[in-house]
Amino acid sequence: MTLVSVSAERCKTHLVCLQACPVNAIDIFDGVAVVRENCIGCEACIKACPERAIVRTAEDAANEAFAEVVAVVPAGAGARGALDLARRVAEGAGASVRRLPLDGGTVRDAAQQLAIDAADAALVVLPAVAPYDQLAGALAQRLGATVMSNVETVTRFPDGRFAVEIETHGGRGYATFDVLAGAKLVVTARSKRDALVVFGEDADLHAAGLELARALDAPSCAADALPNEAPRLLIIAGPSNGTQLAALATRAKGVVGFGIPLGHELAAACDVVFPNDAIEAMRAFAAVVP
Amino acid sequence: MRFAAVVRIVRDPATITWDRVKRRLDVDGAAFIVNPSDRSALELASRLAGAQGFVAIGCGHAAGLSVFKEAAAFGASRLLYRSFEADGLVGTQTVLLGAVAEERPDVALAGQTAIDTNDGVLAGALGELLGGDSCGDVVDAKLEADGSLLAMLEDGSTRRLALPAALAVCRIAARKISPLAMMKATRATVAVTPVEQFAGNVTLRTVTNGVARRRSTILDEDDAAAAAFTAIGLLRERRAL
Numbered sequence: 001m002t003l004v005s006v007s008a009e010r011c012k013t014h015l016v017c018l019q020a021c022p023v024n025a026i027d028i029f030d031g032v033a034v035v036r037e038n039c040i041g042c043e044a045c046i047k048a049c050p051e052r053a054i055v056r057t058a059e060d061a062a063n064e065a066f067a068e069v070v071a072v073v074p075a076g077a078g079a080r081g082a083l084d085l086a087r088r089v090a091e092g093a094g095a096s097v098r099r100l101p102l103d104g105g106t107v108r109d110a111a112q113q114l115a116i117d118a119a120d121a122a123l124v125v126l127p128a129v130a131p132y133d134q135l136a137g138a139l140a141q142r143l144g145a146t147v148m149s150n151v152e153t154v155t156r157f158p159d160g161r162f163a164v165e166i167e168t169h170g171g172r173g174y175a176t177f178d179v180l181a182g183a184k185l186v187v188t189a190r191s192k193r194d195a196l197v198v199f200g201e202d203a204d205l206h207a208a209g210l211e212l213a214r215a216l217d218a219p220s221c222a223a224d225a226l227p228n229e230a231p232r233l234l235i236i237a238g239p240s241n242g243t244q245l246a247a248l249a250t251r252a253k254g255v256v257g258f259g260i261p262l263g264h265e266l267a268a269a270c271d272v273v274f275p276n277d278a279i280e281a282m283r284a285f286a287a288v289v290p
Numbered sequence: 291m292r293f294a295a296v297v298r299i300v301r302d303p304a305t306i307t308w309d310r311v312k313r314r315l316d317v318d319g320a321a322f323i324v325n326p327s328d329r330s331a332l333e334l335a336s337r338l339a340g341a342q343g344f345v346a347i348g349c350g351h352a353a354g355l356s357v358f359k360e361a362a363a364f365g366a367s368r369l370l371y372r373s374f375e376a377d378g379l380v381g382t383q384t385v386l387l388g389a390v391a392e393e394r395p396d397v398a399l400a401g402q403t404a405i406d407t408n409d410g411v412l413a414g415a416l417g418e419l420l421g422g423d424s425c426g427d428v429v430d431a432k433l434e435a436d437g438s439l440l441a442m443l444e445d446g447s448t449r450r451l452a453l454p455a456a457l458a459v460c461r462i463a464a465r466k467i468s469p470l471a472m473m474k475a476t477r478a479t480v481a482v483t484p485v486e487q488f489a490g491n492v493t494l495r496t497v498t499n500g501v502a503r504r505r506s507t508i509l510d511e512d513d514a515a516a517a518a519f520t521a522i523g524l525l526r527e528r529r530a531l
Contacts, residue, residue: 107414108423128410130402130426134458137383137414138424146491147383147415150408152529168379168497170303170405173315175379176495183491188410228444228461233530254530256521262508271528272507272521277514284514285521290531 003041003056006033010053020048068095070121072114072132074102079127081191085151086125093156107131111138119143121184123154123162128188136188145184148177154187171253196231198223198245200238200266205259208282209237215286237282239264258282291433291453292345294395295335295366296386296416298325299350299358300378300406315497317377322354324361327401330459335399336365338431343367347389348480349382351375355480362478363471369480380494383412385485387419394420396453397439402426402460413458422454429462 011032018026018033025039033053035045046054071086073079083099090097100117102110114135118124124139126132128150140147148164152174155163160181168175179185195218197209212235213220221227223240230251238259249255249269257270259278267273274281301320309316324332335344345368346361352373361369370393372385382404390398398416403409410426417424430442434450441449444460467475507524509517525531 106423107417107425111414111418128408130410130458130460131414131424133410134414134417134424134426134456137411137416138418139414140411141387141415141418147411149403149410163495164492166407168407169301169306169315169317169320172303172306173317173497175407175497177380178493178495180491186411233525252530254525254528256525267506270506271530272509272524274509274517274521276510280514281509281517284518288515288518289522 003039004035004043004046004054006035007053007055008032010051012051012053014050016048016050017045017054020044068098068121069093070098070100070118070124072102072118072124072126072135073099074127074132079191081189081194082125082127082132084191085154085187085189086123089123089125089154089156095156102135107134107138110135111142114139115142122160123156123184124186125151126186126188128190133188136186140184140186143184143186145186146179147186149188151187151189154185157181171251190232194218194231195233195235196221196227197235197237198226198240198248200236200240200245200259202238202259202278205237205278205282208279208286209235209258212237212282212286215289236260236266236270238278239266241265256285258285291339291342291397292393292395293335293339294345294347294390294393294398295328295331295361296390296398296400296412297328297332297346297348297358297361298378298382298386298401298404298406298409299323299348299354300325300404303405317497322351322357324357325401325404325406327403327405327460329364329401330462331399331401331457332361332364332366333462333465334428334431334457334459335397338397338399338433339365345370345393345395347386347393348372349374349386349389350378352484355482356476359475359478359480360467360472361475363467363475369478371480371482372485373482374485377494377497379407379497380492381485381490382407383409383415384490386412387415389483390416391419394454396455398454398456399459400456402428402458410458413456416456417454420454420456422456423451424456424458425449425451426458426460428457428459431457 025036069086069090086097126136153165162179164177195216197213197220232253234252234255236257255270257273302323305320307316346366348358348371400412427444428441439451511517
């Protein structure tokens with residue numbers, strides 16, 4: 001592939017490109033300018049052409065490939081983040097989102113199928129949960145694409161470059177990476193609405209806590225049955241003396257405590273504490289949470 | 291049967307501080323640790339390989355080499371380390387995949403995530419590289435008489451995989467290594483290969499502060515709705531919503 005290419009429809013054979021080319025890499029064939037392999041990509045022909053018939057090949061290809069963002073959206077929990085990210089990127093770049101469902105099967109089979117379905121896409125987004133993160137790795141390996149996990153934002157520049165922001169160092173920082181134009185990108189994204197409601201020892205808060213969990217479309221559990229993975233948003237409904245909950249809170253992005261007395265160990269682990277009127281506060285929070 | 295566990299030597303997030311003067315995370319001063327999830331991979335590799343041992347393939351800052359030797363205490367019979375001086379946020383996967391490609395194990399094990407970059411895609415890439423399948427959320431595995439691998443998953447289900455295969459191992463209880471074993475491990479021989487330059491399409495531009503020290507905001511107001519809106523604003527600042 002040469003570094004620049006000519007649109008046969010636009011070329012009017014003015015011959016100015018031939019005169020502009022410093023390495024004689026342009027010929028006229030069948031009434032259309034043709035670029036030869038010795039092109040050095042200096043773009044003198046692009047600047048000279050009055051018809052704008054010559055474009056950089058890589059950019060052209062990147063723009064065509066970015067007509068759409070492919071979001072792999074399986075049914076079930078964890079998929080929402082991928083679709084949200086795909087939509088945000090597409091909106092910013094004027095592209096459309098194509099949703100690809102998955103029918104199950106092995107990671108290898110799914111990667112094989114996806115590599116065909118998403119062969120032309122410059123960006124593929126998958127959920128950041130197993131087995132889709134394994135699928136992302138397998139797909140990237142198959143496509144020769146750059147792959148990044150748990151991506152927060154992707155910005156696509158007009159020249160085809162991507163800027164990708166990911167969380168780093170266990171949530172202590174964010175790193176922004178530049179991805180070269182023309183590179184294919186496979187990313188995984190976690191749902192921004194990844195929340196968990198944990199019930200403490202105050203039984204009076206259960207009903208309001210369940211109401212809040214429903215509003216957030218989030219699971220709930222008791223303080224002595226915590227999951228290993230920290231959610232993005234942790235809601236603590238009532239105090240608990242277990243140390244595991246405080247440890248989980250340190251790994252969550254945001255922690256809200258309802259009915260946690262000031263001075264309680266958990267209060268210091270929360271970003272926001274509603275020490276009093278916990279039921280009313282939970283209902284108000286459920287009513288306005290986006 | 292050949293087993294390989296990949297080990298990422300990462301900065302301990304607990305020792306990363308915020309440099310107020312330079313207004314950036316002071317990552318350079320942080321301690322090195324074995325990526326916690328990769329400790330689980332080492333543990334499972336040890337259980338699967340038993341006395342025959344396995345190869346531990348490590349990757350990280352050159353100064354993290356001594357930490358990598360911990361793999362020997364888990365029963366790794368060979369230690370290979372790809373070292374680099376630059377920040378390891380870029381290219382770790384590429385480097386590890388290159389090293390695994392040279393070893394061609396029947397079973398490759400990796401931690402489900404990396405604590406520095408939240409990388410959850412490595413096992414999938416390893417499976418594809420080996421020409422086999424991969425499976426995540428693995429908490430245990432055993433080799434079957436028919437030569438397949440039975441993986442036990444976190445949700446209690448099982449998956450049978452033909453070899454070669456790659457496993458993404460999630461948090462499993464790694465045994466406590468005795469001080470004597472750790473001392474012996476410090477004398478283990480490591481084949482170190484310096485990595486001069488990462489190949490790839492990615493460059494690291496900036497690292498910014500994400501979650502500064504948690505500071506509790508007490509909302510004890512009469513207007514519950516106003517307090518709720520304030521809470522949502524604070525959570526958005528922390529990117530929790």
